[in-house]
Structures are given as structure tokens and as C-alpha cells.
Amino acid sequence: MGSMNSPLQHYADAFERLPEAARTTHRREALQRLLALGLPTPDLEDWKYTDLAALRELTPGPSDYRTIPEGAPPADADGLDAFNATFAVDGLDVEIAAKADLAEPLLATGTGHRRHRIRVGRHARALLRIELDPDAEFQTAFFDVDLAEGASLQVLRTQDATPDAQLITRIRARLGRDAKLDVSTVDLGGKLGRHDLNVDLAEPGAEVRLRGLFVASGSGLIDNHTRFDHRAPHGTSRELVRGLAHDSGRGVFNGRIVVHPGAQKTDSEQRIANLILSPKAEINAKPELEIYADDVKCAHGATFGQLDLTALFYLRSRGLPEAEARALLTLAFAMEPLRQIPNAAFRNEALKRVATHLRSDLDEAALVS
Structure with missing residues (x-):
């Protein structure tokens, strides 16, 4: 199953450690596709800005294979799809x-x-x-x-x-x-x-x-x-x-x-x-x-x-400190797609998550720079 010198040999080894019931024909076919293609690299246009180099060294950990999803990846699947089809569970x-x-x-x-x-x-x-x-x-x-x-x-x-x-x-x-x-x-x-x-x-x-x-x-x-x-x-x-x-x-x-x-x-x-x-x-x-x-x-x-500096000037002219005005404009920009979510419960949850995230993650230095 693959060459011992292959940089993806650890995936083949991890597959052989799966429970026997999990080493199905579809999974083995997916593994062969993974070993042939490898994970996507920035040489591919769709992955130009995203390097998965760090992920290539990770070995899938122990999993519960009580439920074994069947089905091979699509014919045009890339190596990442093949990876998922090889090791996915439940x-x-x-x-x-x-x-x-x-x-x-x-x-x-x-x-x-x-x-x-x-x-x-x-x-x-x-x-x-x-x-x-x-x-x-x-x-x-x-x-x-x-x-x-x-x-x-x-x-x-x-x-x-x-x-x-x-x-x-x-x-x-x-x-x-x-x-x-x-x-x-x-x-x-x-x-x-x-x-x-x-x-x-x-x-x-x-x-x-x-x-x-x-x-x-x-x-x-x-x-x-x-x-x-x-x-x-x-x-x-x-x-x-x-x-x-x-x-x-x-x-x-x-x-x-x-x-x-x-x-x-x-x-x-x-x-x-x-x-x-x-x-x-x-x-x-x-x-x-x-x-x-x-x-x-x-x-x-x-x-x-x-x-928007004009909007920022307007808010500051109404007495808001600069950092607070910048935070308010940032939040308003982020909210537009969220307000259009049709599911009310999820919409409210998403609005709260984003507001909390921005408040905790955007410190004054980041907002003012």
C-alpha cells in the first residue's frame, strides 16, 4: 500500500490500523486516490492562497467506526475529498x-x-x-x-x-x-x-x-x-x-x-x-x-x-470616542448579510456571536490603526 518512502505513507499506515470492518472497498479506493493525488497545494489555482503543508504531517487519530458511511468520492474528487472518504466516520x-x-x-x-x-x-x-x-x-x-x-x-x-x-x-x-x-x-x-x-x-x-x-x-x-x-x-x-x-x-x-x-x-x-x-x-x-x-x-x-472616514467623522461629532466609533462602524459593516438570514433563531444567535467576537477580538490598537 504505497511506497515506504512516500510522504503520505503515514496515511496508508493509519488506514491499516483501522478496524477491519472500516477497511471497506470504497475506503481503500479512496486511499489509493489520496496517495496518487496527495493533498492540494498552492500550485493549484483553487488553493493559491491556502497551504495545507502542516496538515500533511497529521495522522488521523482513533475514531469510533460504529457507523461507517459508504460511498466513494466523486470521480473528479481531489486529494482532500479522498482523505475525507478514507477516514470519515459517523x-x-x-x-x-x-x-x-x-x-x-x-x-x-x-x-x-x-x-x-x-x-x-x-x-x-x-x-x-x-x-x-x-x-x-x-x-x-x-x-x-x-x-x-x-x-x-x-x-x-x-x-x-x-x-x-x-x-x-x-x-x-x-x-x-x-x-x-x-x-x-x-x-x-x-x-x-x-x-x-x-x-x-x-x-x-x-x-x-x-x-x-x-x-x-x-x-x-x-x-x-x-x-x-x-x-x-x-x-x-x-x-x-x-x-x-x-x-x-x-x-x-x-x-x-x-x-x-x-x-x-x-x-x-x-x-x-x-x-x-x-x-x-x-x-x-x-x-x-x-x-x-x-x-x-x-x-x-x-x-x-x-x-468610511465621513461616517467616522459624523459619529465623532456626535460625541463618540474614536475607538468606539470605529467599532460601531465595523459591526455595522459585518451585520448586513446576517440581518438577511431567514431563520430568526439562528439570525439572533449569529448576531450575538459576531458582536461578542468583534468586541473581544478587535482591541483599540487594531481598530485605530
Whole structure:
């Protein structure tokens, strides 16, 4: 199983230490793909700003394999997907019946590496709550989602991590006719946070909406990548993302929208705004549009800036100290996507988390610089 001189030999060794019942054919195939591809490197465009070198030395720890999620990674899976398919445990495996309306949310929590499979039947409705382990040295959570005709899924994802946590999530979703996927994400802190959202609007009338906020602080990196493939007519996609970076924090947002031939009447909009709060902070944002149809409405844009000096002057003229005025403007900037979260309970929770995080994490020196 791999060469003894391979830099990934420790993954092969860790696999052989799994319980016999966990060393399934699908897992072994995933391991072979991992050993062949390795983990992604900055040589790849999608990983240009994110180096996983430190993760290559980590060996998956002991896990509970009572529940063994089956299923090989997709044919186009990269090494990270293969890693997750090799070592993931105890993921959701849910089939929601047609026309069902789940009263309770699906919960994707826990430690270690998880792989989840969710199928939402025709005209059914569900809510998925993703809560990552804030103390994880290295955690991956991968989701395979399929929405049938008229199905609706709301995803609420939070990452509120300690400075040493390294957390990676990836959602692959296929949307049927008139299906709706609504995603709200909040990324706060951590050493490394990476979130991929890949949506295939496969049939007419499919709709995806994303609203997100990320706050990169300390020396941490938060990297968000999205790809929406419009493959059928009358599809709709919306992205509203706000990013903040301070201290030596780095943020990345790459949003790619592809309108395939025949996807006429596509309506797509992508808005990304970024606020840089200290000289050493950095944000790289790259909206991308590929259009191969001639009757579409598509728009995208990314902005970068610092706090509005006119607004700052106004608040100071009303008696607010400069540090407090800067903090208030920072919070107001961060709140725009959060206010649009449709789930009231999660919206209020997210607003409180972000306010607390900014108050504790943005000291006066960072705000004033």
C-alpha cells in the first residue's frame, strides 16, 4: 500500500490500523486516490492562497467506526475529498420523504472527520445545522446533498474557532427542478478555515442563495470558495458576502459562476465587500463569470476598503470616542448579510456571536490603526 518512502505513507499506515470492518472497498479506493493525488497545494489555482503543508504531517487519530458511511468520492474528487472518504466516520445519512416538512433541524456536529449524505424528496422541506468543533486540530466535514423537484433545504453553518483550530468543510449539492438551497455561513477565528460550496443547478427553476461573513484575525486564514453551475433555464443564484481582516489575518473569497449552453434566462448576482482593519491584514477576493448562453442577467463585483472616514467623522461629532466609533462602524459593516438570514433563531444567535467576537477580538490598537 504505497511506497515506504512516500510522504503520505503515514496515511496508508493509519488506514491499516483501522478496524477491519472500516477497511471497506470504497475506503481503500479512496486511499489509493489520496496517495496518487496527495493533498492540494498552492500550485493549484483553487488553493493559491491556502497551504495545507502542516496538515500533511497529521495522522488521523482513533475514531469510533460504529457507523461507517459508504460511498466513494466523486470521480473528479481531489486529494482532500479522498482523505475525507478514507477516514470519515459517523456522518448523517438521511432520506427525507416527499412532501415532508421536518419539525426539527438535522444536526451535523461532532469531532474528527465526517462525511454526510442528505437526500430531500419532492416538495419536502428541511433545515441543516452545521456546527464545527472549535478546538479541532484538524477536522473535515463533507456533505453530499441532493434536492429533488420542488425540495427546499436551508443550511446554517458556523465556525467559531480557537486560534489553533484547522477546519475544512465542503458541500456538493445538486438541485432538481424548482429546488431551493439557502445557505448562511459565519466564519470567526481559527488558524485555518476553508469552506467550499459547489452547487449544480441541474434543472429548470433551481435557485441557490448564499449569505456569508468571515472575520480573519491573529495570524489565521479563512478561505471561502464557491462554484455555481447553471445548467438549465430560469435558474437563480445570489451571493452576498462580507469579509473582515485585522491583525495579520488573511481572508480569501473566490466565487465562480458558470452559465452553461442552454441555460437561458439565468439570473445571477454576486456581491462581495471587504474591510481591512490593520496594515498587515490581507483579503483576496475574486469573482468569476463564465457565460455560454446569450439571454441571461448576470452581475458580480468585489470591493475593498477601510472604514468610511465621513461616517467616522459624523459619529465623532456626535460625541463618540474614536475607538468606539470605529467599532460601531465595523459591526455595522459585518451585520448586513446576517440581518438577511431567514431563520430568526439562528439570525439572533449569529448576531450575538459576531458582536461578542468583534468586541473581544478587535482591541483599540487594531481598530485605530
